[in-house]
């Protein structure tokens with residue numbers, strides 16, 4: 001927590017879907033400063049429109065999580081925006097799910113790409129943000145995962161590439177939490193949500209999923225670190 005109970009956030013993939021909704025809901029409170037990142041700020045009209053009527057403070061910067069130079073440049077920009085403040089919440093939301101493949105039909109190039117964007121990107125971003133997180137007294141890292149990452153939930157053969165990448169993100173979460181006991185690092189499944197990725201047939205509205213996510217994330221305590229949560233705060237099996 002920063003002075004005056006105000007909070008700073010950096011969110012990836014804020015141009016649409018859950019990332020856009022996270023940014024929108026956070027900006028309904030004046031306590032939040034949101035560094036909303038996306039690949040192409042000039043084309044992110046829905047994100048830019050959130051400025052109108054925002055109670056919180058919005059900064060939009062470019063960040064492609066597939067590009068190490070972009071990550072380092074964005075973190076430098078974030079450091080300038082934050083000034084003396086630390087980063088309270090790093091929210092690794094951006095991801096891809098390009099194919100509904102199986103273990104015996106996957107395409108190796110697609111698997112490498114999914115691991116690069118869904119795991120290497122969030123890992124490098126957390127590494128680059130380390131000095132900013134260390135300046136915060138809150139130090140929360142949220143890695144957006146999926147129920148499909150869980151072996152315990154027994155989701156079957158579908159979406160193998162995506163599931164492998166999110167299972168690896170879960171292991172990254174565990175390792176980050178074990179390395180830094182002063183941080184709170186969790187992975188969180190938003191549920192099946194109506195977005196471009198989730199599709200129109202998904203069960204949850206974006207508003208519903210995100211309002212629950214924000215209740216869970218803002219209430220996290222040190223004992224929660226290293227855990228795998230569902231959007232409603234229920235703990236999921238690995």
Ligand SMILES: NC(=O)c1ccc[n+]([C@@H]2O[C@H](COP(=O)([O-])OP(=O)(O)OC[C@H]3O[C@@H](n4cnc5c(N)ncnc54)[C@H](OP(=O)(O)O)[C@@H]3O)[C@@H](O)[C@H]2O)c1
Nearest residue numbers: 013015017018064065094095144146192193195196197198
């Ligand atoms: N929707 C669901 O049912 C569901 C279920 C479980 C987990 N999730 C997870 O929830 C998170 C958000 O998903 P969503 O449903 O909102 O997905 P979405 O609608 O497909 O949006 C994906 C977001 O990620 C961004 N992105 C993709 N590649 C990127 C890159 N290389 N660098 C930076 N940003 C990139 C996209 O930016 P552009 O606009 O530039 O493409 C977009 O903002 C993801 O981690 C996803 O795996 C979603």
